[in-house]
Amino acid sequence: MSVFRPGLFTGRVALVTGGGSGIGCQVSIASRNLERLDKAVEELRPRGDIQAVQCNIRNEEDVRSYDWLFMWTSAAVTSTLKTFGRLDYLVNNGGGQFPALSEDITLKGWKAVIETNLTGTFLMTREVYRQHFEEHGGVVINIVADMFRGFPMMSHTGAARAAVENLTKSWATEWAENGVRVNAVAPGIVFSPSARDNYSFDVFSEARSEIPAKRLGTPEEVSSAVCFLLSPGASFINGATLRVDAGGSLYSKLMKVIPGSKPP
Ligand SMILES: CCCCCCCCCCC/C=C/C(=O)SCCNC(=O)CCNC(=O)[C@H](O)C(C)(C)COP(=O)(O)OP(=O)(O)OC[C@H]1O[C@@H](n2cnc3c(N)ncnc32)[C@H](O)[C@@H]1OP(=O)(O)O
Numbered sequence: 001m002s003v004f005r006p007g008l009f010t011g012r013v014a015l016v017t018g019g020g021s022g023i024g025c026q027v028s029i030a031s032r033n034l035e036r037l038d039k040a041v042e043e044l045r046p047r048g049d050i051q052a053v054q055c056n057i058r059n060e061e062d063v064r065s066y067d068w069l070f071m072w073t074s075a076a077v078t079s080t081l082k083t084f085g086r087l088d089y090l091v092n093n094g095g096g097q098f099p100a101l102s103e104d105i106t107l108k109g110w111k112a113v114i115e116t117n118l119t120g121t122f123l124m125t126r127e128v129y130r131q132h133f134e135e136h137g138g139v140v141i142n143i144v145a146d147m148f149r150g151f152p153m154m155s156h157t158g159a160a161r162a163a164v165e166n167l168t169k170s171w172a173t174e175w176a177e178n179g180v181r182v183n184a185v186a187p188g189i190v191f192s193p194s195a196r197d198n199y200s201f202d203v204f205s206e207a208r209s210e211i212p213a214k215r216l217g218t219p220e221e222v223s224s225a226v227c228f229l230l231s232p233g234a235s236f237i238n239g240a241t242l243r244v245d246a247g248g249s250l251y252s253k254l255m256k257v258i259p260g261s262k263p264p
Pocket residue numbers: 095096097098099100106108109110112113116145152153154188189192194195198203207
């Protein structure tokens with residue numbers, strides 16, 4: 001994600017898993033690969049105050065590391081609080097999967113996808129709530145996917161993302177009185193280099209004709225939705241899933257073929 005909204009989030013602090021964000025506030029970005037994180041920090045530095053935190057969201061030990069000052073706290077949360085002094089937003093963006101028929105998914109592969117997308121989101125959110133949001137309130141955004149009609153060829157991620165959508169509703173209700181809002185964003189098909197490299201065929205070219213708008217989404221279009229849900233403009237929205245897919249999740253091949261074709 002990389003959208004800059006000058007002014008809107010000034011003085012606020014966000015913790016974003018899975019890569020970059022420049023939403024115009026102070027941000028910690030957390031993922032496994034420190035080299036990639038440092039590169040993202042360099043790119044995003046002109047947009048705001050950014051720091052990198054190495055963290056595998058699948059490992060409770062990574063998420064909950066011991067700190068003498070803060071007692072049992074998340075490394076990512078602790079370092080964000082130490083650096084910026086507060087925490088207002090958590091964006092659970094880290095995730096991924098691989099294409100495979102269900103019968104070909106090994107238990108190890110299944111666990112990798114479930115632990116990344118479901119358990120990682122649970123661990124991060126639980127920790128942020130325990131360490132800060134319970135007392136101070138905050139906003140959580142869970143990035144899910146278009147799994148509303150199942151996710152054939154990627155059933156592991158479909159199951160994990162549907163579970164995260166359900167967690168979104170549970171947390172929204174459990175924590176509302178603590179001033180916490182929890183919403184999800186479900187992107188359609190959005191160009192990203194890692195998605196391109198993760199398929200043996202040109203998934204983006206093939207997908208384009210199946211989207212009513214005849215084009216892919218952009219990271220900025222996803223980020224706009226995230227920024228809206230984080231903002232005070234969404235203060236009465238809780239437990240919702242916002243689809244950012246240009247209607248892609250509503251379209252079926254059984255319907256009339258979509259005419260025309262627009263450039264990407
Ligand atoms: C034909 C497909 C049609 C579907 C069409 C749909 C349209 C597509 C829409 C696109 C939507 C895009 C959504 C996105 O999320 S894009 C960007 C997300 N980024 C990624 O997905 C990054 C790449 N993925 C991963 O990093 C991994 O998949 C994973 C999340 C599992 C990370 O796990 P880990 O780091 O632990 O990875 P390992 O390499 O150690 O793998 C562990 C075991 O997982 C199995 N595995 C992993 N990759 C594959 C693969 N490509 N094929 C089969 N199995 C795989 C395997 O069992 C691994 O264990 P082994 O290495 O011991 O075998």
